Amino acid sequence: MSRYVLGVSAFYHDSAAAVLQDGRIVAAAQEERFSRKKHDPRFPRGAINYCLEEAEIDGGDLAAIAFYDDPALTADRIIRSSIAFAPESEAFFTRAVGSFFAVKPYFKELIQEMLNCDVPVYFARHHYSHAASAFFPSPFEKAAVLCVDGVGEWSTTSLGVGHDSEIQILKEIRYPHSLGLLYSAFTFFCGFKVNSGEYKLMGLAPYGKPIYAETIREHLIDIKDDGSFRLNLDFFDFHRGSTLTNERFDRLFKGPPRVPESRITMREMDLAASIQAVTEEVMLKTSRTLRDLTGATNLCLAGGVALNCVANGKILREGIFDDIWIQPAAGDAGGAIGAAYLADFYMLGGTRPKDDCGGDSQRGSFLGPDFSDDEILTFLSQSGATYHPLEGLDTGAATIASLLAEQKIVAMFAGRMEFGPRALGSRSILGDPRAATTQSRMNLKIKFRESFRPFAPIILEDNAAHYFELDSNSPYMLIVAPLRNEHRREPQAASDPEDMLQIVNAVRSTVPAITHIDYSARVQTVAKDVNPRMFSLLQAFHALTxxxxxxxxxxxxxxxxxxxxxxxxxxxxxxxxxxxxxxGNYILYRDEQTPVESDDSWKKEYQLD
Structure with a gap:
């Protein structure tokens, strides 16, 4: 009889669920995809229902349920921190208690009531959940494990090692000293949304110069040679108030935080470059320490800071480890997978499937819902859309490649939905990278987002090294690599260094739509056995262009x-x-559809991230 474990993360941000069957991931999804509320932190009822349905089980078939966090330890941090920083911490305590005690301690009752079963519930440690999500699906039999985030219970940075079916945390840095919270403080100060806009700050960094890096090192963070650090809490308010920074922080950087949605100035660009440089310094030093500590030749990464793919690329190119593997859902959502692994291996006595060692068992992170041709056809018939069938995999690839070569923007909905924040070809919008205007058109007319934000290339695995300085595969779009010199072009200088659109539209390579201002790109490589349909499309586009x-x-x-x-x-x-x-296997052309009434009120459905 198969052994099923349900893992759940919830009540902070990016709630999610995952199901393992005999130590293998069967399904995983974030609640936001079902509720349509981005980063939905609520109890993931929709995600749980999907995972059980995909596994073809109900609650009574589960051997265990695992939660990714220990509420008792989180409560301990909230109470002890509030006492330590009293009386200034009253606002922090009120906010933390209101959000925490409303639901988190009652997870066991909530899940057992929903599933109508009395299944054992296991509460994992937050950073152990991250570590398990990074190591157990990885292709490594043994690896160093690095988890870096804002905070989980008391931990903010954890250094550990994984071997076979076991994980051990060897060292940690504890709250309130947090690299993730430091990066989020600058995210907030530069006018972006915390726990959502950190990747924007990373994307903004190449537009600036790290002129504030020394100021950050001198006043905000004391970094040791081994990568350990301490924050100067005099400049922050996250541990005692309702915001991340304070007036002293404002004075240090010569003004108040940028107002969200206002014009981005050189100050924000330089601040982004500076905190990115400091973050990379900490990550590199910590990685070297971890290599010495464990003797492992491979590295696994998780935690929100592991989504900083620029830092990931630096770690890889420094050669500290032979190879690295990053959990695609590195933030809290991935904790659902990690918690399930911990319950399976430590509570139920399961072991890591041996045939997964030597091969990534994340399954391309295509772990979400799929829809059959019949289901899609039923929807299309009811919607009144005009559509055409695509004749077979290769024919469909040739048709789509031809449209892309004509610089059409193509939305792809095919196969199982991705788990994690990145679209990897199943729920993607695709464009021709050779066209200089593709980036600005996608940003402003399709995504309705800031013009400075770069787009990623998706490339045939065997061709990646011809375009990028990348010696390993990057299937999850979590490594930034430089474009090779032979593909670079000298762009025309912008007349206004703060005119983002002018800078973005400058042609700086043979593939300008995916080339960032510093000649870098967040690369995704595609293998035939992981995503055969996208592989065929890329082959067809390659043959054509x-x-x-x-x-x-x-x-x-x-x-x-x-x-x-x-x-x-x-x-x-x-x-x-x-x-x-x-x-799926149907195609719709915009010019054949009945135009919808022009009305932008729908944009109010979504909070700006």
Whole structure:
């Protein structure tokens, strides 16, 4: 009889669920995809129902349920921190208690009531959940494990090692000293949304110069040679108030925080470059320490800071480890997978499936819902859309490649939805990387987001090294690599260094739509056995144009979760300037659809991220 374990993360941000069957991931999904509320922190009822349905079980078939966090330790941190920083911590205590004690201590009752069963519930440690999510699906039999985030219970940075079915945390840095919270403080100060806009800060960094890096080192963070650090709490308010920074922070950087949605100035660009440089310094020093501590030749990463793919790329290129593997859902969502592994291996006595050692068992992170041709056809018939069938895998690839070569923007909805924040080809918007205007068109007319934000290339695995300085595969779009010199071009200088659109539209490579201002790109490599349909499309585009890559961005608009269902996909298609929609084995052309009434009020459905 199979052994099933349900893992759940919830009540902070990015709630999610996952199911393991005999130590293998069967399904995983974030609640936001079902509720349509981005970073939904609520109890993940929709995600749990999906995972059980995908596994073809009900609650009574579960051997265990695991939660990714220990509420008792979190409560201990809240209470002790509030006492330590009293009386200034009253606002912090009120906010933390209100959000924490409302639901988190009652997870066991909530899940057992929902599933109507008395299944054992296991509460994992937060950073152990991260570590398990990073190591157990990785291709390594033994690896160093690094977890870095804002805070989980007391931990903010954990250094550990994984071997076979075991994980051990060897060292940690504890709250309130947190690299994740430091990065989030600058995210807030630069006018972006915390726990959402950190990747924007990373994308903004190449526009600036790290002129504040020494100021950060001198006043905000004391970094030791081994990567350990302490924050100067005099400049922060996250541990005692309701914001991340204070007036002393404002004075240090010569003004108040940027107002969200206002013009981005050189100050924000330089601040982004500076905190990115400091973050990379800490991550590199910590990685070297971890290598010495464990003797392991491979590294696994998780925690929100592991989504900083620029830092990941630096770690890889420094050669500290032979190879690295990053959990695609490195933030709290991935904790659902990690918690399930911990319950399976430590509570139930399961072991890591041996045939997974030597091969990534994340399954391309295509772990979400799929929709059959019959389901898609039923929806299309009911929607009144005009559509055409695609004849077979290769024919469909040739048709779509031809449209992309004509610089059409194509939305792809095919196969199982991705788990994690990145669209990897199943719920993607694709474009021609050779066109200089693709980036600005996608940003402003389709995604409705800031013009400075770069797009990622999706490339045939065997061709990646021809375009990028990348010696390993990057299937989850979590490594930034430099573009090779032979593909670079000297761009025309911008007349206004703060005119983002002018800078973005400058042609600086043979593939300008995916080339960031510093000649870097967040690379995704595609293997035939992981995503055969996308592999065929890239092959067809390569044969037609000589270019083996495409622009790939998530299928959504700003503030909206990635589309989950055919209805989500069609709605997004009709509301934007996407030219073509591929729904499974059907194709829809914009100019054949009945135009929708011009009304932008729908944008209010989504909070800006």
């Amino acid at each position: 000589g270019c083996p890559l495409l622009v790939n961005t998530s299928f959504n608009v700003r503030g909206e979760p990635i589309v989950c269902t055919p209805e989500d996909a069609y709605r997004c298609f009709m509301r934007t300037d996407i030219d073509v929609l591929v729904l």
